[in-house]
Amino acid sequence: MGSYSDCTSDLDEELPVFDFLSQVPQSSTKKADHADLDGCDEEEVACVFTSVKGKSTAHVMMISSDSDDDAPYVPLALRLKHKQDNVITASSSAVTNGTDAELCLTSNLSSSRQPRTVSNRVSEEAASLPPKSLSITETSPAKRKPAKRTAEEIQSSREEALRRKRAREDQQKDKGVLRQEQERQKAERKALAEAAKALRPEECIKHMVVAVDPALLQLEGGGTLLASVQALGCSCAIEKQPIPRSVSWMRRTPCAQTEEAVCEPEAHVVMQMTVDDLITLINNYIQEERLGRSDSGPSLTSWVQERQRRHPGKTLSLVVIDLEKYFRSNKSQSQKRFREAVTGEEQGGGKAKKRRKNGGAEVLPQVSRVEVEEAVVHLQLHTGVAVCFLSTWKDFSDHITMTTKAVAEAPFKREREQTGFSFYLESEWAGGQKVDKAGKGLLQVWKRQIQQLNRVSTDMASAILAAYPSPRLLQKAYNLCKSDREKISLLSDLLIRRGEGVTSTTRRVGPELSKRLFLLMNCRDPEQTLDSTV
Incomplete structure (x- = not known):
């Protein structure tokens, strides 16, 4: 216990x-x-x-x-x-x-x-x-074996699998094609944007290529020309040209496919023609036109036409340097012959020799200034080719520089000048007249409508505007008239004042303008001209 x-x-x-x-x-x-x-x-x-x-x-x-x-x-x-x-x-x-x-x-x-x-x-x-x-036993139901498929079912399942595979492949292919198309469109938009940017005045000169013939560089002013072109900021290519001693131009344009700039040739070509060739061609023209000789050789016009036939699509222009030297030489030769004729030293009855040998060179034929101008005008009328006369090679280099700028800016200027009107619009007229909600500006609109008529000055429009400040008042005045003759002459006696003070003058509108304004306000035929008789 x-x-x-x-x-x-x-x-x-x-x-x-x-x-x-x-x-x-x-x-x-x-x-x-x-x-x-x-x-x-x-x-x-x-x-x-x-x-x-x-x-x-x-x-x-x-x-x-x-x-x-x-x-x-x-x-x-x-x-x-x-x-x-x-x-x-x-x-x-x-x-x-x-x-x-x-x-x-x-x-x-x-x-x-x-x-x-x-x-x-x-x-x-x-x-x-x-x-x-200690777990409680839970018996799972027996799994049933899947029944065997028939050959048709197997074949159909294979076909279905192949169809799905092809559908996936087609879908992937479509996506790839769509992606490529989007990339191509993107590249095209980029190329168009770069091309538009390259046409601007501040950018276009950088995309120009000046092609110079090697024979032109071997002359006196070849080095000056090359230095002027390089100082301009554009590229320079020394290539043999189809027309000897000529200068042509090319423009670099971005390409969407290659993503590189492609050089497209321009139509303008400037050729430097020697004085000897020009005088010879003009002399042949004189012999053909005045004397009717066909065996004298090609004239200036026929020679240029042959170049245009060989090179279609090219706009050719000619440049001649120091033609005054030829005229000075002719003047001195003429004075020398005159002195010899006076002193009697000349032999052969006073007949001048056209040609003589002086160190292997031939004397050029005598051509006057008037004959040169006549041949140049004939050339321009029949071929559209102009001839530019320059004094020095420095002037020729400046001419090539200005032509390069003009060719570079030409597409931009053409696009800017393309408007929806077939006539020229001044800046003040193109801007229109602004009218506010209170009606301020309607008087100027009515004045401009009157000034649209031909041969109507500002003073004439102001005189009509002072008598009838609105089109409705003018129409009421026409309705009060009893006959068409009275309507036509309604505005004839209106006074037009010019100037101020003592120097001011007056005159009347006249029946012509009165008739045209009457037709403008009352005519129902849209095809009738305002200058026609009533």
């Missing part, structure tokens, strides 16, 4: 409380379930083990009270392993894991407060079991 009292007194003592035990609220409720197992028999212990939380487990062995503690101990897990034959499912294992955790926690709490009993041992061994040993 003493030992029992000691045991009970020990049980009544207040045990220490740990922090990790306070986190499990189930210990307080399950303490009574395991405290009274000392006086229970074997059947009660088995019932406690089999019914935990109201969940029953199958195939649980009964623990006998006759077992000796000295006998070799076999764990309960090994003994139950031989009895477990069913298949474990995922859902039952989850439930068993939760039950095992509760059993283990309950057994630990019970062992900390009371001596180890048979129930504690059973709880410990049950907690040490693997999850599958």
Whole structure:
């Protein structure tokens, strides 16, 4: 009894409380379930083990009270392993894991407060079991084998797969084509934007290429010409030209396909013609036109026409340098012959020789200024080719520079001048007349309508405007007239004042303008001209 009292007194003592035990609220409720197992028999212990939380487990062995503690101990897990034959499912294992955790926690709490009993041992061994040993068996239904497909089904499935594959390939191809088309359009838009930018006056000169014939550089002013072109800021190419001693132009244009600039030739060509060639061609023209000789050789006009036939699409212009030197030479020769004729030193009856040899050079025929101008006018009328006469090679270099700028800016100027009207509009007329909501500006609109008539000045329009400030007032005046003759002459006697003060003058509008304004206000035929007789 003493030992029992000691045991009970020990049980009544207040045990220490740990922090990790306070986190499990189930210990307080399950303490009574395991405290009274000392006086229970074997059947009660088995019932406690089999019914935990109201969940029953199958195939649980009964623990006998006759077992000796000295006998070799076999764990309960090994003994139950031989009895477990069913298949474990995922859902039952989850439930068993939760039950095992509760059993283990309950057994630990019970062992900390009371001596180890048979129930504690059973709880410990049950907690040490693997999850599958206490799981509830759930049998899954047997899987059915798929039925064998027929040849037609296999063939149809293959065809369907091929159709889908072709559809995917076609879709990818369409996407690729669309992407390429978008990239091409983007490149074209970029090329168009760059081409439009290249036509601006401040940018166009940078995209020009001046092609110079090598024979032109070998002359006296070849170096000056090359320096002037390079100072302009454009590119220079020394290439043999179809027309000798000529200068042509090319424009670099961006290309969308190659992403590089493509040189497009321009139509303008400037040719430097020597004085000897010009005088010879003009002399042939004189012989053909005045004397009717056809064997004298090509004239200036026929020679240019032959060049135009060989090079169609080219706009040719000629430049002659230092023609005055030829006229000065002719003048000195004429004076010399006059002196020789006067002194009698000339032999041959005063007849001048057309040609003589002087160091291997031939004397040019005599051509006057009037004959040169006549030949040049004939050339321009029949071929449209102009001839420019310059004094020095420096002037020729400046002429090439100005022509380069003109050729570079020509597309921009042509595009700017393209308007929707076939006639020229002045700036003040193109802007129109602004009229506000109060009607201010209507008087000027009526004045401009009158001034649209031919041969109507500002003073004449002002005189009509002073008498009839609006078209409605003029129309009312026409309606008050009794005959058409009176209507036509309604505005004839209106005075037009010019100037101010003493120098001012007056005159009348006249019947002509009065008639035209009457036709403008009353005529119903849109095809009738205002200058026609009524």
